[in-house]
Amino acid sequence: MNWLAIAQKLLLGISILTIGFILANIAAHQISKLKTKNAKIWAHITRFTLLFLVTLIATQQIKLDSFILTPTAKNNQAIAQQQNSNLSWKNVLLGGGGYVTGIYLHPQQKDLVYIRTDIGGFYRWNPQNQTWIPITDRFPKSQSDYYGGESLALDPNNPNTVYIAAGKYLWSKPGSIFKSTNRGQTWQKLDIDLPMGGNEDKRWMGERLAVNPFNSQVILFGSRRDGLWRSNNSGETWNQVTSLPNNSRKGIGITGILFDKRVSNLVYAVSYGDGIYKSTDAGVTWRKIPESPQFPRRMAISSNGTLYVTSSKGPGVTKYAKNAWSNITPEKSQATFNAITVNPNNPNHILVSTGETDSTRLYGSWDGGKTWQRIKRTMNSTVPWWRRLMLKQPWISAIEFDPKVFGRAWLTDWYGIWRTENYQTNPVVWTNYQKGHEEIVTFALVSPPKGAPLLSAVADVDGFYHDNGLNAFPTREFGGQGPNFQDTYSIAYNEKNPLRVVRVGGNRWNNTFGGATSTDGGQSWQKFPTFPEKKMPLRVAVSATNPEVFLVTISDEKPLLTKDGGKTWSEISTLPKGAKGPWNWAQPLAADPIDGKTFYYYAGGKLYRSTDGGANFEIVNESLLRDRWHSLKTAPGIKGELWLSLDKDGLFRSTNAGKTFSKIPTVERAFLFALGKPPRGSKVPALYLYGKIAGKNEGIFRSLDRGRTWTSISDRSQPIGNNPNVMEASKQQFGLVFIGTNGRGIYYRNTQ
Structure with a gap:
């Protein structure tokens, strides 16, 4: 509702009424002075006629129905909203379920929060409706590796600029770094391609990507295999930094980079398995800090310049001040510690957590680590199905104080995102915020x-x-x-x-x-x-x-x-x-929908069939193409009708229980497909395809005539590119279709 527009319309209407009232009275007064028999009667008629016309004009200008909806208007609006919702793909609400490996709060902008995940991409917080907005869903299937969150960095001097390092696996295609100047609405790929591992070992540590708070053009990135990289022009070009030796553990690499916000050009870097290095010229030259922890997990710097570090295989929590290290591990625990944060408004207030365990413990210190208090927790889950393990905040990856809201802190773990509004209570009440964060891997849909x-x-x-x-x-x-x-x-x-x-x-x-x-x-x-x-x-x-x-x-x-x-x-x-x-995710097995004794099986280019309830199978067709990515399905309600997708070899149909198959000529690639309820008045199942149609770009399509003609149901802004692995269509409602993914949950669209 646009209140400014409403106020403007009301003011205009009132002005018209006022002026009209004055003019009507003037006209009536002038007529009443005429020396005629019915002057007064005509004066009244004139006054009421003019007032009626002025009121009509004013009402048309105000158009109250534009913001006070009648039942009919409300129905029309609801229909319009439903039609608009049918134009795009949406997530089936599940409620998290995947590892959130980092959380980032902008130091200048209140409620500007981002998260990274291991296989579900990156998200931005929407404070208006308390949901997470996926900001990397524009990557198509050909760029599915970019849904792996290796790292994220905010420009502390510009709330609109954000960088991500994206790539799932070291063995897959190289990852890359992307830049956005509009908070993740669009991305520019930068000229750097390196092996990345958002879903690899030690993905819960960080952060590998950092922007210099004193000069936003300087960016550093620590890679898993190729050492440290530096840009001095906001990511336009990159150079490898050879002054930091690549002595880190293979496949883990440079896991953390942290600029000091107090001292210009002072920056620290973690070389995992080697130690912590320090640079005083914004990452050009480096020296190793003597006696630094060998296996650091995360770092945090207080506003007075003290460096705090969590580690494994040694003191769990240490601090570095005045060129000396101190062991400040809570309870002298031998556990691995991971997440750590220092209150930006109190340099002595620290939160840490143990890491890589289902029995995570949280500790707080208000005196710079001299003493610690075990933090008790009360869990307020907004997702009804989250079970006991998920409420224990397993494998905490990151904790951050909110720099703009006193008492608030954020936490991410194996399954989602938590927030407390008062970290000073005992116990601390944590609430999970999962709407929009859909990171589940799908095996099957029915x-x-x-x-x-x-x-x-x-x-x-x-x-x-x-x-x-x-x-x-x-x-x-x-x-x-x-x-x-x-x-x-x-x-x-x-x-x-x-x-x-x-x-x-x-x-x-x-x-x-x-x-x-x-x-x-x-x-x-x-x-x-x-x-x-x-x-x-x-x-x-x-x-x-x-x-x-x-x-x-x-x-x-x-x-x-x-x-x-x-x-x-x-x-x-x-x-x-x-x-x-x-x-x-191959689908080799199907049951005939009519004949209870008949089953079908595809393997190695052959179609097997059983007619005795599955006890014995015989080969009825051995002329099919071989493809490990295949799906065999039966047509709903039709005996002996089979459909077989063979990815780049296309889509095939049999009407004689698999003895012969005919290729659908319009389909150049059948990555996924589904058969659903026919439209009203038809007995032909609706056919859906994730693939390539002749003369069209790769996408998602629907056919109502067994593949002769196709209609695109793709959404260019939502290509569903994070390794789609299963497709299903509703048997109850015509037009409703689902796609399950390998890390972005389940999408659906009503294509009626």
Whole structure:
């Protein structure tokens, strides 16, 4: 609502009414003085006529309905908002779930906060609605490595300028550094490409990227393999700094760079495994500080120039002042310490945390580390499904005092972001702020004809029955009403009764696996009565007519069959070994949606089929192309209709239960695809594709005529580029489609 515009319209309307009233009275007075029989009557008529016209004109100028909405206007506005929302992809609200490896608060601008994540990109805080805005979602699939957050640096002299070092893995494509002058709305790639590892070892330490507070043109970046780099023109060009020896641990490198905000050109750098170096000329030349910690984690400088350091393999917390080191570790603990911050308004107030543990401890000191107090915590979770482990703030990566709000501090950990409004209470109350931060890795998605609009199988936090819809956090994980798994790898339902659901998963941390069944669409679960030990299940398919019969593919072993709901299992000897898991998103297994005894399996360019309930398979087609990135699906409600995507080799369809396949000629690449509910009046399933259509750029498309013609449903500002790995379409609502990613959660769009 634009209050200034409203005030201007009201003032204009009142002015028109006032002037009109004066003119009407003048005119009426002049007429009444006429020496005619009905002068007074005509004067009244003139006055009322002019007042009516003036009032009409004033009302048209004010246009009250533009800001006082009638029910009809409200409905029109709601429809317009719904139509606009359908034009873009949005995240299914889950509530975090991924490692937030750093948090950054601008020293000049209140509420200007950024976070980096290991595999979900970078975000900026929106204080108006208490959400996180993803600021790297414009990277397409070809640049998916840039969703790895290696480091971030703010220009302390310009709140609009921010730099990011982006790259996921050392073994993948080189990472790079990007610059934004509008707080992350757009990015400029800088001329520096180096191996980076936002999801590599010691990613919770930092910060590798720093801007000189006395000269914003000077930027330093510590790499994992190639030493220290320096720019003296705001990142336009870079040069390697050879005066700092590259004696750091291989693959870890220069993990931290910190400028002193008090002394011009004074800067410290951590060479992990070697020690801490110091420069007094803004990073041109360096010398090692004698007796410095060998394995520092993080550094912080107080306003009086004292350097504080957390470490492992030695004193957990040390300080450097007057050219001397002091051990100030809380309780003389032998634990590794990681996160540390010094209050910008009190140089003696310090917060530290232990690191790399599920049982994280927090300590505070108000006398520069001479004494410490263990900080008790009360957890106020805004995400209903967060379980006990997540509320313990495991593996804290960063803590920061808020420089603009007294009493406020921020903290990030393995699953999300926490904030307290009063760090001086005991216990300290921490609240998590997760809206907008969606970093979950997706293994599988199912949208059954009945029940919840979506069931999601994910890594690290099991999976979800989306009982609150797509725009609210789920009430609980699958394990909230049944067995809890670290990962759920696959979900399938029985076509005859879609509320009968099967899921498979397990715990990578102790190598135990299995599955569970549900009779209420995934709201509650019962663990399989038995499951073979040390076997990792990857995919599951359920008979269309008998929910007790389902097949499970096994990592690097032959698939298994149960005919009694998981009580007994038999190996399917006529099928080849499955792919190695769990980080595999191929979909080789499907059940016929009509014939409960028929199952299909793709492997190595061959199509296998069973017509005896999965006990035996035979090859019915061995002329298909080979591709390890493949997906086999059956058309909803149609017997014997199969669809097979083979990535760069395209999309194929069979109408005779796999005996022959025809290539869809318009599809040049089929990375992902899905089949969903037909539009009204049609029996042809809606077909969705993440790939390449002839004559069009790579993107996301929909076809309503089995692939003859296509409509783009892409959003150029939201290409869904963070390794999309699964696609699903609603069986309940035409036009609703989902895409799961490898670190940016689940996207959806209503394409009606």
